[in-house]
Amino acid sequence: xxxxxxxxxxxxxxxxxxxxxxxxxxxxxxxxxxxxxxxxxxxxxxxxxxxxxxxxxxxxxxxxxxxxxxxxxxxxxxxxxxxxxxxxxxxxxxxxxxxxxxxxxxxxxxxxxxxxxxxxxxxxxxxxxxxxxxxxxxxxxxxxxxxxxxxxxxxxxxxxxxxxxxxxxxxxxxxxxxxxxx
Numbered sequence: 001x002x003x004x005x006x007x008x009x010x011x012x013x014x015x016x017x018x019x020x021x022x023x024x025x026x027x028x029x030x031x032x033x034x035x036x037x038x039x040x041x042x043x044x045x046x047x048x049x050x051x052x053x054x055x056x057x058x059x060x061x062x063x064x065x066x067x068x069x070x071x072x073x074x075x076x077x078x079x080x081x082x083x084x085x086x087x088x089x090x091x092x093x094x095x096x097x098x099x100x101x102x103x104x105x106x107x108x109x110x111x112x113x114x115x116x117x118x119x120x121x122x123x124x125x126x127x128x129x130x131x132x133x134x135x136x137x138x139x140x141x142x143x144x145x146x147x148x149x150x151x152x153x154x155x156x157x158x159x160x161x162x163x164x165x166x167x168x169x170x171x172x173x174x175x176x177x178x179x180x181x182x
Contacts, residue, residue, distance in 0.1 A: 020050035038064045054090040061087045081107045085116045149178050
């Protein structure tokens with residue numbers, strides 16, 4: 001999944017930070033040339049997320065969203081969904097769960113099969129202690145694609161946290177099966 005929170009990843013990878021800083025420099029130059037370049041604004045927001053500068057990410061992602069939702073660009077649902085999902089990721093990381101939930105539910109209203117939004121909503125529910133809802137969202141993803149290793153791993157971790165070790169083991173076994181296939 002292109003734009004998802006990883007449930008168990010909290011450490012900052014120094015290589016990712018270096019890569020994020022390089023991206024920021026590149027996309028800032030593009031935005032200087034064209035301040036309404038939605039793709040550059042979106043990429044800049046994601047680069048700020050990558051280096052854990054969430055407030056800066058929000059600034060650029062909100063600008064991108066306002067451009068996409070304007071009359072001129074209003075029909076671009078795909079970019080709109082990607083931006084809303086990226087905004088939700090930043091809000092989840094900031095602990096502003098109600099704002100994140102609003103963006104994710106809005107994205108799912110437009111596309112109920114959006115795997116990134118489903119995954120991030122599951123992560124959000126996990127963080128706020130709504131495990132049953134989180135499991136339901138992970139299972140929705142697996143109903144669409146039962147080869148999604150990322151989702152099987154997240155589901156295994158959630159079951160483990162809940163003390164449902166048999167279910168966790170089943171999910172881990174599925175991850176191993178899928179790893180052998182690929």
